[in-house]
Amino acid sequence: SLSEKLDGVFQKLRGKGHLTEDNVKEALREVRLVLLEADVNFKVVKDFVAAVRERAVGQEVLKSLTPAQQVIKIVRDELAMLMGEGSDNALDLAARPPVPIMLCGLQGSGKTTTCGKLALQLRREKRNPLLVPADVYRPAAIDQLKTLGRQLGIEVFDSQVGQDPVEICEAARRYGELNGFDTLILDTAGRLHIDDKLMAELERIKTSLAPREILFVADAMTGQDAVNVAQSFDERLGVTGVVLTKLDGDARGGAALSVRAVTGKPIKFVGMGEKLDALEVFHPDRMAQRILGMGDVLSLIEKAEAAIDKDTAADMEKRLRKEGFTLDSFLEQMQSIKKMGSMESILKMIPGAGKQMKQLKDMQLPDKELKKIEAIIRSMTARERRDHRILNGSRRMRIAKGSGTTVHDVNVLIKRFTEAQKMMKKMQKLGPKGMKKMMRG
Ligand code: GDP
Ligand code: MG
Numbered sequence: 400s401l402s403e404k405l406d407g408v409f410q411k412l413r414g415k416g417h418l419t420e421d422n423v424k425e426a427l428r429e430v431r432l433v434l435l436e437a438d439v440n441f442k443v444v445k446d447f448v449a450a451v452r453e454r455a456v457g458q459e460v461l462k463s464l465t466p467a468q469q470v471i472k473i474v475r476d477e478l479a480m481l482m483g484e485g486s487d488n489a490l491d492l493a494a495r496p497p498v499p500i501m502l503c504g505l506q507g508s509g510k511t512t513t514c515g516k517l518a519l520q521l522r523r524e525k526r527n528p529l530l531v532p533a534d535v536y537r538p539a540a541i542d543q544l545k546t547l548g549r550q551l552g553i554e555v556f557d558s559q560v561g562q563d564p565v566e567i568c569e570a571a572r573r574y575g576e577l578n579g580f581d582t583l584i585l586d587t588a589g590r591l592h593i594d595d596k597l598m599a600e601l602e603r604i605k606t607s608l609a610p611r612e613i614l615f616v617a618d619a620m621t622g623q624d625a626v627n628v629a630q631s632f633d634e635r636l637g638v639t640g641v642v643l644t645k646l647d648g649d650a651r652g653g654a655a656l657s658v659r660a661v662t663g664k665p666i667k668f669v670g671m672g673e674k675l676d677a678l679e680v681f682h683p684d685r686m687a688q689r690i691l692g693m694g695d696v697l698s699l700i701e702k703a704e705a706a707i708d709k710d711t712a713a714d715m716e717k718r719l720r721k722e723g724f725t726l727d728s729f730l731e732q733m734q735s736i737k738k739m740g741s742m743e744s745i746l747k748m749i750p751g752a753g754k755q756m757k758q759l760k761d762m763q764l765p766d767k768e769l770k771k772i773e774a775i776i777r778s779m780t781a782r783e784r785r786d787h788r789i790l791n792g793s794r795r796m797r798i799a800k801g802s803g804t805t806v807h808d809v810n811v812l813i814k815r816f817t818e819a820q821k822m823m824k825k826m827q828k829l830g831p832k833g834m835k836k837m838m839r840g
Pocket of ligand 1: 504505506507508509510511512513589644645646647648669670671672673677
């Protein structure tokens with residue numbers, strides 16, 4: 400099983416202190432299998448594994464994690480990021496009402512059901528949706544939507560088998576406008592396979608109605624197939640988002656990663672059952688967990704992370720008190736800023752200065768710049784790092800050469816460092832009370 404396999408990885412890697420090319424490679428072989436087993440498209444897996452390898456090799460292992468857990472953590476983070484962690488997946492309904500939302504996808508993917516679910520959700524958000532049956536090829540399709548509408552107490556626009564779907568949608572828009580509906584949910588036809596006639600029809604609806612959202616509905620159980628289908632729909636229609644249905648089943652969720660990676664379109668909702676309230680917003684982190692199938696390991700990792708931040712801070716504070724603020728501590732700070740993503744965590748390491756400096760919280764450091772800083776400081780001798788005052792012209796020239804930068808870059812860095820050093824001294828002198836006073840200005 401999956402977790403046994405990963406346990407195997409843990410066993411093999413246990414006791415090693417650093418992520419080397421070799422143990423990363425070993426772990427990634429297993430990760431690769433896990434992803435393929437979870438039905439992630441092989442091309443997506445390949446790119447993904449390459450990205451993880453790049454991030455993982457050479458990385459320091461958190462004190463409370465084994466190297467394998469560290470790899471898993473990187474994999475989890477990268478997965479969540481790829482699936483849109485941190486991006487806004489909400490529906491965009493900022494348009495003149497009635498705002499059309501168009502659902503498309505293969506037959507049986509769950510379009511009609513999702514229309515009902517969306518209608519319910521929108522009404523809960525105090526909107527007034529009109530359901531529009533534009534699948535006119537089978538009487539059963541229209542009846543299905545009417546039944547859902549009745550269950551929900553939400554109006555379904557009256558359309559007949561054989562009418563032109565574009566005309567239905569246009570009529571529904573006029574009707575919606577006149578009758579105070581602010582959203583149109585368009586349930587379109589599907590086929591068992593992609594065909595040109597269907598695509599052309601959907602294109603015509605798109606052109607005529609200019610839907611604010613075009614949601615591609617995909618059955619998570621279809622796994623890899625979902626990728627090609629998604630790509631075709633996206634190419635023809637330019638979808639704005641994806642709804643992944645039937646995730647209540649035992650689908651591993653690989654489709655989520657594939658569809659997202661291939662189309663670049665956000666997954667906005669997931670269907671978690673046949674019932675009409677079984678629609679949830681998409682959580683990239685949960686999906687990453689599902690794909691990896693390892694809830695316990697991940698929560699362990701989260702705890703370890705919380706602990707490590709505290710540890711580093713305590714270590715650094717001790718050293719600052721003892722040795723003062725050197726280029727080494729400067730580099731460490733810059734790295735921590737990068738790692739923790741904010742200035743606040745750094746300031747916590749300065750004896751007494753932490754809480755008062757919330758304003759600096761959002762300071763960010765671009766990757767490129769950090770790499771440069773790292774290269775320059777690494778090209779210095781230990782003595783130079785302890786005492787920057789010995790850095791004369793020829794030393795600076797040597798460092799610039801060694802780090803592949805320019806003397807100007809070195810000068811800028813040293814200037815930045817001396818400024819940081821001054822600030823540190825000032826803050827330490829002020830102490831907590833003085834800091835508070837200073838911040839109040
Ligand atoms: P359409 O052909 O794309 O309109 O698909 P339908 O909405 O008619 O759904 C096809 C089948 O999938 C129906 O039996 C639905 O009840 C079922 N279905 C849709 N969404 C979900 C879901 O999230 N979970 C489960 N278990 N079944 C679903
Ligand atoms: Mg349908």
